[in-house]
Amino acid sequence: xxxxxxxxxxxxxxxxxxxxxxxxxxxxxxxxxxxxxxxxxxxxxxxxxxxxxxxxxxxxxxxxxxxxxxxxxxxxxxxxxxxxxxxxxxxxxxxxxxxxxxxxxxxxxxxxxxxxxxxxxxxxxxxxxxxxxxxxxxxxxxxxxxxxxxxxxxxxxxxxxxxxxxxxxxxxxxxxxxxxxxxxxxxxxxxxxxxxxxxxxxxxxxxxxxxxxxxxxxxxxxxxxxxxxx
Ligand SMILES: Cc1cc2nc3c(=O)[nH]c(=O)nc-3n(C[C@H](O)[C@H](O)[C@H](O)COP(=O)(O)O)c2cc1C
Numbered sequence: 001x002x003x004x005x006x007x008x009x010x011x012x013x014x015x016x017x018x019x020x021x022x023x024x025x026x027x028x029x030x031x032x033x034x035x036x037x038x039x040x041x042x043x044x045x046x047x048x049x050x051x052x053x054x055x056x057x058x059x060x061x062x063x064x065x066x067x068x069x070x071x072x073x074x075x076x077x078x079x080x081x082x083x084x085x086x087x088x089x090x091x092x093x094x095x096x097x098x099x100x101x102x103x104x105x106x107x108x109x110x111x112x113x114x115x116x117x118x119x120x121x122x123x124x125x126x127x128x129x130x131x132x133x134x135x136x137x138x139x140x141x142x143x144x145x146x147x148x149x150x151x152x153x154x155x156x157x158x159x160x161x162x163x164x165x166x167x168x169x170x171x172x173x174x175x176x177x178x179x180x181x182x183x184x185x186x187x188x189x190x191x192x193x194x195x196x197x198x199x200x201x202x203x204x205x206x207x208x209x210x211x212x213x214x215x216x217x218x219x220x221x222x223x224x225x226x227x228x229x230x
């Protein structure tokens with residue numbers, strides 16, 4: 001199979017990436033998601049089985065995973081996502097107002113727009129849930145619950161990548177969490193939604209490391225110090 005071509009991959013084939021390559025090239029994939037090619041349920045389950053091996057507090061497994069492949073439900077979930085994007089454009093969350101300084105910001109915005117406009121075409125969406133509500137939780141409890149599910153979600157994304165599929169971590173619909181809960185019959189008083197993840201084969205499998213702020217800017221030894229250049 002030519003490098004970077006996954007058209008011939010069957011659902012049990014793996015790319016055989018070494019661990020460092022997997023960790024540095026698992027990207028937020030949007031424009032290169034193949035919306036035409038079906039994703040078998042077995043493949044989603046295989047990646048979820050791997051994800052369930054992630055660490056979680058007291059091994060309580062405080063998660064639930066709603067995998068969506070019903071086209072009508074995907075369409076409705078994508079509508080909620082688009083409406084949440086429109087909310088963000090009208091009233092950007094404070095934390096993201098400075099993002100225009102980040103290298104590649106324009107491309108990122110374009111790619112995010114593309115995903116929003118095409119999410120309804122995704123063959124599968126995944127909605128990971130934390131078993132618990134965090135509104136009244138202190139830092140210990142909320143950190144423990146978030147960190148009991150987030151590593152598993154990332155493992156899921158790594159497992160997809162190794163099989164020639166991709167996803168993008170998205171949280172934008174969470175401003176409309178209740179609507180999504182209503183759509184999917186999620187007991188909203190018990191579960192917290194983590195995000196919404198398109199799942200699709202990727203067009204090609206060659207992905208590269210991305211820009212990040214250099215380590216010297218973000219690491220200090222022994223005591224906190226401002227990063228070099230900050
Ligand atoms: C917590 C979190 C929330 C994100 N939310 C969205 C989102 O709502 N929509 C989107 O298109 N991408 C979203 N992303 C993807 C980021 O934009 C992406 O990870 C970032 O630009 C770095 O790109 P890379 O993952 O390919 O390195 C999110 C990522 C994270 C970790």
